[in-house]
Amino acid sequence: MQIIIQKFGGTSVRNRENRLKAVAKVIQAKKSGYSPVVVVSAMGRLGEPYATDSLIAAMKEQIGGEMNAREQDMVMSCGETLSAAVMASMLEAQGYAARALTGGQAGLYTDERFGSANVEHPQPERLRALLAEGIIPVVAGFQGVTRDAEITTLGRGGSDTTAAVLGVMLRAEMTEIYTDVDGIMTADPAILPEARVLSGVSYSEVFQMADNGAKVIHPKAVEISMRGNIPLVIRNTFNDKPGTRITNDQQNGLDVLVSVAHDANRAQIVAEMERPGEEAEVLRRLADEQISIDLINIFPQKLLFTIDQRLLPKARAVLEAMQVRHSVRADCCKISAIGSAMHGVPGVTARILQALARSGVSVLQSADSHMTICCLIDASQTALAVRALHGEFHLERAQ
Ligand code: ADP
Numbered sequence: 001m002q003i004i005i006q007k008f009g010g011t012s013v014r015n016r017e018n019r020l021k022a023v024a025k026v027i028q029a030k031k032s033g034y035s036p037v038v039v040v041s042a043m044g045r046l047g048e049p050y051a052t053d054s055l056i057a058a059m060k061e062q063i064g065g066e067m068n069a070r071e072q073d074m075v076m077s078c079g080e081t082l083s084a085a086v087m088a089s090m091l092e093a094q095g096y097a098a099r100a101l102t103g104g105q106a107g108l109y110t111d112e113r114f115g116s117a118n119v120e121h122p123q124p125e126r127l128r129a130l131l132a133e134g135i136i137p138v139v140a141g142f143q144g145v146t147r148d149a150e151i152t153t154l155g156r157g158g159s160d161t162t163a164a165v166l167g168v169m170l171r172a173e174m175t176e177i178y179t180d181v182d183g184i185m186t187a188d189p190a191i192l193p194e195a196r197v198l199s200g201v202s203y204s205e206v207f208q209m210a211d212n213g214a215k216v217i218h219p220k221a222v223e224i225s226m227r228g229n230i231p232l233v234i235r236n237t238f239n240d241k242p243g244t245r246i247t248n249d250q251q252n253g254l255d256v257l258v259s260v261a262h263d264a265n266r267a268q269i270v271a272e273m274e275r276p277g278e279e280a281e282v283l284r285r286l287a288d289e290q291i292s293i294d295l296i297n298i299f300p301q302k303l304l305f306t307i308d309q310r311l312l313p314k315a316r317a318v319l320e321a322m323q324v325r326h327s328v329r330a331d332c333c334k335i336s337a338i339g340s341a342m343h344g345v346p347g348v349t350a351r352i353l354q355a356l357a358r359s360g361v362s363v364l365q366s367a368d369s370h371m372t373i374c375c376l377i378d379a380s381q382t383a384l385a386v387r388a389l390h391g392e393f394h395l396e397r398a399q
């Protein structure tokens, strides 16, 4: 039995017209001899009635306040549950036996971290039994269940994670992620229309892209698929293009860069250090508050780093409680130039800085690792900077 996982994101299932396209993809796979396992996100984005953010906002309004993490997960899991029931019914209506399942019913056991649970020891029996009967399982993404039957959610991008976990659990031929773009592109097409689709790219390069803000796939899903060695394929729900295949052995020739990612939601913090060892304490206290930081630079009396802008009030409270003097620069964007072939090639950083300077973009901070060079810039210059790097490294040219 050749199993494939087919995950459909929010825009692919937002309305009946789009869902019919998704259903057609599942039927196509079935007709080609595959046993598909479908994973769905909630229907639509914030503002649309059954999107996760809409459900949360509506319930908070009913309460007139906040909800605790456990109850919040119960509400958050509903969007995907509804979506699975609807998709399974639509497949049935077209004459295909299908069964909607919650994450728990699909065997996705997690730890107890409400809101950002990790799947541990998934159980494939129920899905295998359905597949053996020729039934198409439609699994609600983004959710699982603890050993004590508590409903949990897997955090942002969690449906991608569900698909990746199922791919590894069932030893699928591939895990397909269906979305609203033609594949993994050389930059976010929402800000750079000339961005090009990559036909093949490595897990580690896509991980770097995802980890640096390219929201087309969640980094955890890439990591899980890489560890299980299951190919990930990113495709458009709304056409028949081949999409992007992500495996271990993609070669992009001699191109130094494969893609430019951006994360336009960063804030830079500059903290003054008054005694030795204070940096470590600041970093530890921020970590205790679940604030993840990056672009960390340490100088004799100064500590520089960036955080997700939405966590600014929390981070400020930590620094104030520690009586650390600091300044904040909000509305920054981290631009990341990614490509495994840059390793050992001299002059890549110089080209990046020159290209940015030519476009009038000033760099506030930078960092590099073996396949990624990141520059922090003012968020208002995001499109300018992405275009500058894309052009400098000729990413618009075919692979
Ligand atoms: P879904 O709801 O299907 O999960 P997402 O909105 O999470 O879809 O991801 C798709 C979006 O990711 C695209 O519409 C695109 O704007 C964005 N994106 C960012 N970077 C890239 C990239 N390098 N390649 C393709 N899409 C990207």
Ligand code: MG
Binding pocket: 009, 157, 160, 215, 216, 217, 218
């Ligand atoms: Mg997504």
